[in-house]
Amino acid sequence: MPELPEVETIVRAARPRLVGRTIVRFESRWPRQIHPDVPAVRRGVLGCRVRRVDRRGKYIVLRLDDGGALLIHLRMSGRLEWAAGHAVEPAHVRAVFDLDDGQRLMLCDARKFGRIAYTTDWRSFSARLGVEPLGPQFTPRRLAHELSCRARRLKPLLLDQSVIAGIGNIYADEALHRAGLHPCRRCDTLAPEQVRRLRSALRAVLRQGIRNQGASIDWIYPGGRMQRRLRVYGRGGEACDRCGAPIATTRVAQRSTHFCPACQPLDEQGDRGLGRRRRAPRRAAACAG
């Protein structure tokens, strides 16, 4: 299931094939996934040249020369496939974009969870997403603010795309393990040192994921090597690399969650629930852009 590093890998591969090309045909074979609807997307993209290809959170973003943007979200099982000429079509093709140089970009998606959207207002769309964890705005201070102005458990917070954009189940578990923090730890109880460790762990594990071209943990996303580097995800019952204790598997926020109970204790400083504490104002320190 593509998270930030997988989407980044896909974007880097797609960019040189797309930039400068004009979209000459668009076909949807699963109209329910097209937003706002098929005619609007067709009107928006036909005849437009692709100015740049970026990633924002888990979105693939094609900036078009009319100022609009085509957004592709792969969700669970989406893939981009390329075809030229009359090769055999891959399975589960849900949408087709033909380019002016004869290339054909296809969104393939067995489970049909993927989404395609066209917007004329990229800025307000982007504003609904949280900070980029590898970007310059993800400072220790910014993370400290996001953590202190809420009273939630750490893992659901990390998965909240409106707070930090791009983290999914795998990288959330890995970052928490590397930071030595329990997934259920209350986010507004971290010491400054722990905030710095969490930020470093997030950035390190995401960069490592990109360096390894993502994690291929099942049939959905091929080609990555990051699955060999995972220390807790999918390793319930195995010994923790750091301390040897067996890795626990539980459920947090409806997601399978893997952590080391010894390295990521809750009881020590993790005072959940007891006592109401003051929280920083929610809307303070808004960021630009």
Add this chain to the structure above:
DNA sequence: TGAATTGTTATCGT
């Protein structure tokens, strides 16, 4: 057969 998976939305509780 049912568990697993993402992000959005609706609903419930505090």
Add this chain to the structure above:
DNA sequence: AACGATAACAATTC
């Protein structure tokens, strides 16, 4: 009333 937690949902594979 606002926020956080929870459940349902879309659909398919193994």
